[in-house]
Amino acid sequence: MREDFLHFLWQFKKFDLARLQTTKGEKLTIVSSGLYLQKAGPDFFNAQIIIGTQKWAGNVEIHCRSSDWYLHSHETNPNYDNVILHVVWEHDTEVFRKDNTELAVLELSNYVPKKMLENYQSLMLDKTWLFCEKQIASVDGFVLDNWKERLFFERLEKKSLLIWKTFSETLNDWEALLFCLLAKNFGLNSNGETFLKIALSIPFQKIRKESFEVRNLEALFYGRAGLLDNENEDVYFLDLKERWDYLRHKHLLKKIYLDPVQFFRLRPSNFPTIRLSQLANLYHSRPGLFSEVIESKSLAEFYKLFNVSASDYWSDHYQFDRQSRKKEKKLTNVFIDLLLINTVVPLKFAHAAYLGNDISEEIVQLLREISAEKNIIIDKFQDFGITVNNAYETQALLQLKNEYCNKKRCLECGIGMELMKS
Template sequence: MKEDFLHFLWQFKKFDLAQLYTTQGEKLTIISSGLYLQKAGPDFFNAQIVIGAQKWAGNVEIHRKSSDWYLHNHETDPNYDNVILHVVWEHDMEVFRKDNTELAVLELSKFVSGKMLENYQTLMMDKTWIYCEKQITLVDGFVLDNWKERLFFERLEKKSRLIWNTFSETLNDWEALLFCLLAKNFGLNSNGETFLKMALSIPFQKIRKESFEVKNLEALFYGRVGLLYNENEDVYFQDLKGRWDYLRNKHILKRIYVDPVQFFRLRPSNFPTIRLSQLANLYHSKPNLFSKIIESKSLAEFYKIFDVSASDYWSDHYQFDKQSRRKEKKLTNAFIDLLLINTVVPLKFAYAAYVGDDISEEIVQLLSEIPAEKNIIIDKFRDFGIVANNAYETQALLQLKNEYCNKKRCLECGIGLELMKN
């Protein structure tokens, strides 16, 4: 028997409340089960109960066995001095406070129905992927939709917290923050951290000053990630190398150490050479990008903002001095969708919170217009009958799998709670 199940039983009072009594034989009435704060100290704070004729207010501690009180050394911890009730599944010994008075104990196993135990055992039975895989389609659609909405905003808030860390590194400059976040996402998983270090190492005012000439931006980006330090006879390479030598001296840019950019196992369209050129062209062609993004709301507006291509040199190259079949290297709608999901939407959400606005409906509407993401997690949910229709729903399902299913938080999950109730 796991403690999270006991927490669930106590929090939602899923046991026979009419005939409760303590292990000492005194009648027990629960007025309030208290607040489940999930912090250090007792499990539930500010509970109110009546034992016999005496009303008590204080904290409740929950364990599988009474002896766990001593196993966890609560008898020496002053945080547990105001515990008024010890809730356990199995009462295997008496527990005493520091003043030698006996602590009242509720042995839950005597008051929980067989059906409730069956529901729990069914929910936590052997799985191939997630515990509720055989039951998840039984959950009412209204309940599931409400839980998806909460999951979506949980994931968005988590992404926003990561944004604030970068915000301080950009000296609270929103334009600089956007540049850093876009750089990271242009690099995808393989080169994202290297691109982010590159972006953080170039003061954004330098980007503003050099944005009139796209080759200057390319030189800054390629130089910063170490792509211009090799010898190469390519004319375009030599031009950028000369610009890089001039710009790093002009802006007093000290050399930084970053992980080498990766080409291996990447599709050519995702090569760092192509993505950095597209990023350079974005900042060359779209001044005041942050303002445009904050003001835009529809998917069509964002597709227009990110309608950029790599420089013409890259139309028949993927790497320096290696010619390929000619093809315009334009940002695809699928890649723009990734930028919106991972950069634009979290940034807009964080900025709205910063200025005190609520753009929840706007964000849900935007993500609902974006096609569903394709990955193994979304495919597996579909196999078990949960089909995501758009990016709003896929983001919710990713949060569900990563933060609840993987961490076995079934009794904190809206789906798990609904299955237990039924």
């Protein structure tokens, strides 16, 4: 038996309320279950109950066994002095408060319907990847859609945490914030953190000043990334190196220590050389990028906005002084989709919240225009009968798997709760 199941039973009163008695045989009536705190201290705050003819107001603590009260040392903790009822699955010992008064106990196992217990055991015990993998496809579509919406905005709120942290680091400059977030996502998983540190290390006003010349931006990015530290006879490389030496002195850029950018196990199109050039060309061609991002709404507008390529040199190179077959290194729609999902949408959401505006419908509509992401998690949900149509739904399912399924929070999940009621 798990305590989260007992919390679920108490919070939603999923037991026989008509014949409740304490373990001493006194009639028990629940007026209010209290507030589910989910933090240190008693489990439910400000509950109201009637024991016999006496009405009580206070807190409720829940355990699998009565003896857990002593196992957790609650008898010496003043936070538990105002507990008025101890709710347990199994009553194995009498419990006393710090002042030696006996605590009223409700033994829930006597009042939970057999079907409810079977539903819980079916949900929690039969699993290869999801606890509910055999039942999830049977959940009512209306319930599932409502829960997906909640999950989507939960994930958006989580992504906003990085935004607000970076916002303070950029001295509340929205243009600088966008630049830093884009840099992180241009670096993907392998180089994202390094790209973010590079972006944070160059004051954005310097980016504005140098954006008229794309090679100046490239020199700043490659120089900061340590990609110009080697000796090389390539004319393009030598030009960038000379520009970097000039620009770092001009802008008084202090030396920083970064992890080396990674090439290993990356597709050539994701090499840091290519992504940094694309980022430089983006800011060269779109000096007012933040305003355009905020004003754009449709997927077509964003594809046009991010329609940039790496510089001509990279059309037949992936690394300095190593020629390859000629191919334009343009941002693909798939990569732009990733930028929208991980940078643009969270930023637009945070900016609207900052101004006190609600653009939820606009954001959902945009994500519904973007193709569904493809990864092992989404493939698994589809194997279990969940239809996935767009990025709005994939983002919701990623939140479901990572924050609920993996953490066994089935009884806080809209799907799990629906299955418990069935």
